[in-house]
Amino acid sequence: MRLITxxxxxxxxxxxxxxxxHGTAEVxxxxxxxxxxxxxxxxxxxLQVQIERxxxxxxxxxxxxxxxxxxxxxxxxxxxxxxxxxxxxxxxNPGICSALDDWTILPAGIGQPWRRLTFGVSTQRTSGxxxxxxxxxxxxxxGRGAGVSAFDRVFVxxxxxRFNTSQFPAPGDYKVTVVWPTSGPQIVAPSTSVFFGQTWRxxxxxxxxxxxxxxxxxxxxxxxxxxIGASTDLFWLxxxxxxxxxxxxxxxxxxxxxxxxxxxxxxxxxxxxxxVIKPIxxxxxxxxxxxxxVGSLHNVDQNYLRGLRGxxxxxxxxxxxxxxxxxxxxxxxxxxxxxxxxxxxxxxLRQRAEIFNFSTNQWVQLDDRVAPQTDxxxxxxxxxxxxxxxxxxxxxxxxxxxxRQVAPVNSPNWGARIDLTNWVTTRP
Numbered sequence: 001m002r003l004i005t006x007x008x009x010x011x012x013x014x015x016x017x018x019x020x021x022h023g024t025a026e027v028x029x030x031x032x033x034x035x036x037x038x039x040x041x042x043x044x045x046x047l048q049v050q051i052e053r054x055x056x057x058x059x060x061x062x063x064x065x066x067x068x069x070x071x072x073x074x075x076x077x078x079x080x081x082x083x084x085x086x087x088x089x090x091x092x093n094p095g096i097c098s099a100l101d102d103w104t105i106l107p108a109g110i111g112q113p114w115r116r117l118t119f120g121v122s123t124q125r126t127s128g129x130x131x132x133x134x135x136x137x138x139x140x141x142x143g144r145g146a147g148v149s150a151f152d153r154v155f156v157x158x159x160x161x162r163f164n165t166s167q168f169p170a171p172g173d174y175k176v177t178v179v180w181p182t183s184g185p186q187i188v189a190p191s192t193s194v195f196f197g198q199t200w201r202x203x204x205x206x207x208x209x210x211x212x213x214x215x216x217x218x219x220x221x222x223x224x225x226x227x228i229g230a231s232t233d234l235f236w237l238x239x240x241x242x243x244x245x246x247x248x249x250x251x252x253x254x255x256x257x258x259x260x261x262x263x264x265x266x267x268x269x270x271x272x273x274x275x276v277i278k279p280i281x282x283x284x285x286x287x288x289x290x291x292x293x294v295g296s297l298h299n300v301d302q303n304y305l306r307g308l309r310g311x312x313x314x315x316x317x318x319x320x321x322x323x324x325x326x327x328x329x330x331x332x333x334x335x336x337x338x339x340x341x342x343x344x345x346x347x348x349l350r351q352r353a354e355i356f357n358f359s360t361n362q363w364v365q366l367d368d369r370v371a372p373q374t375d376x377x378x379x380x381x382x383x384x385x386x387x388x389x390x391x392x393x394x395x396x397x398x399x400x401x402x403x404r405q406v407a408p409v410n411s412p413n414w415g416a417r418i419d420l421t422n423w424v425t426t427r428p
Contacts, residue, residue, distance in 0.1 A: 020300040021051045022276045022422075023167055025178065028131070028203070030159030032187050035111045039157075040185030047161065048179040048274065056090040056122055056173040056219050078116055078269035081109030082194075082229035084261045085118065085175075089222040091258060092122035092173060097211050099218045100151075100197035100236035100245045101262045102140070105189055105229050112268035113186035118177045120219025120263035121200070125165045129203035130216060133243075134159040137195040142247055150236070150247040151195050156187060162203050169301065173219055175263065179274065196264070197245055199238060211241045221263040222256070231261045276339075277397060277423040279324040285400070286310050287320035290415055297324060297421040300341050300377070304417040309403070318352070318402035324421050328395045333386035333425050338399055339379050341420035344371040348407035349414065353380055356398035359388040363400060371403060375419060386425065397423050 027045040034040055082105045121132075136156035144150055161178070168174055180187065200216035202209030225231065234252050236245040252260040278298045284307050292305035309319040338355055349371035354363040366380040382389055390397055403416050 020053070021167060021169065022299070023049045023051070025049045025167075026162050028160045028162045030134075031157045032159070032185055033155040033157075033190070034185060035188050035190075042159070042185050045181065045184060047181075048276075049163075049167070050177040051167055052175045052177075053169065054087065054090055054120065054173050054175045054219070056092045056120070078267035079108065079112075080228050080265060080267050081106040081112070082226065082264065082266040084221050084226035084229075084231060085263055085265050086221045086223045086227075089257055090120060090173065090219050090263060091222065091253075092120075092217060092219045094122070094124075094214055094217065096237055097201070097213050097215070097217045098197065098199035098238040098241055099220075099262050100195060100238070101231060101260075101264070102234065103194040103196060103226075103229055103231050103264075105192050105194055105266065107192055109189055109266070109268055110191060111188050113182075113188055114180060114266055115182075115269050116177060116179050116265075116267040118175060118263075118265035118267075119198070120173065120175050120221070121216060122173045122219055123165070123168055123216045124171045125168075125212065125215045126171060127165055130163050130165060130212065131201045131203040131208060132161040132163060133199045133201055133208065134161075135197045136189075137197075138191055138193055140195060144247060146246050146248045147244065148246055149244050151197075151245060153190075155190055160203075160208065175219075197236070197238075198262070199241065199243065213241070219263045220253070220258070221261060222253070222258040224257075225259065226261060231259075233259045233261070235260045235262065274424060274426050275328070275330065277326040277328055277425060279326045279421055282322060282324040282421075284310075285321040285323045286312060286318060287322075287403075287415075292418075294324075297418060300375075300420050302375075302419060304419050306415060306417055308413060308415040309405075318404040320403040320416055322401045322416075322418060322421075324399050326397045326423055328390045328397050328423070328425060330425065330427050331387060331390050331392070331395070333390065333427050335384075335426035336382040336386040336389045336397075337379050337424040338366055338382065339377070339420060339422040339424050340401070340418070341375055341377040342371070342401065342416060342418050343373055343375045344403065344414065344416045345373075346410045346414045347373060348405055348409040349403050350406050351416075352402040352404075353378075354400045354402070355382050355389055356400070357388045358391045358396075364389075371416070375417075377420065379424070399423065
């Protein structure tokens, strides 16, 4: 058995901060076997995507403090039927672009639609479209030898998801979450046994281009067995690569704490479809601008919208207030959340977050807390009914963030930095 020892660590460094991007990706090929045994083509399916910067280290390298990563969400919590995700020991190998891992999922996951998949990717790619190519089988068959697939009973076949490298803020390591829509054909596991193979390739007009050896590959997660479900300390590497995983291609990483299990989470359920709404306009209702644009509010990227305190006639009124507006394409909402990443320049301040209720024509307070001095992310749920926060006819949604002094401050010219203001809505 070949022992792989050359592993890549793409460190963010101690000063790094969270990078989280939301978007979409398209399924450009693929068939999935349904619960009734029939096959369905899923080409054209659009997936919601969340991409979060992580840190993968070189195997056997001394542990070091990592960055504080803000774990955002692109959908409500579902039922986890398999989880291997330990940030304490992410690692990657620059010499591979593929990995097939064996999983035992929870029995409750049999026949249930896979709503949300989370995986890791290490990338050095800086331009162009790439393809995350997948196959999944039920069984392993020994004795076939080299060059012949060791896996049978495929239930996910020739499945390709197209990403653009611009969705990854920079070369490095990322945790990616994709959300499957509730309508149309679904991915379902027919048994608790899953053999899941993933490969990174270039995308071209035929769908599948060159293998991205040395440019993109899977991230592994060690420090123990999977938290939910099971997996042996083994994976299969498509050495050639030729899209065939045979029994001679089994490999591992010399054992614990570097178990050869890919970073992966599978969640099932039917909690509804979620949409992320980004602001299209803003204004400093009180205070004054100190840098940034409306795009500064779209993603966690340290591109801040900055404001400084103003002067108010009423001492009870917050001297720094930001109002932001967005647009919802849907009104049949079951939940509305406000997703914020903020900080201030001095201690002694409080932060209040509000959302506008168009039914009562009033602001509704969602949160009031000590204003953080370092970037802090909070996700706040608005009181039901969620439909009240979307203006009939126009689809407008509105949020307000206020800052006021409640204790002595270091400087009277204090201000706030806002890195993210998004609405997260759920619909049936």
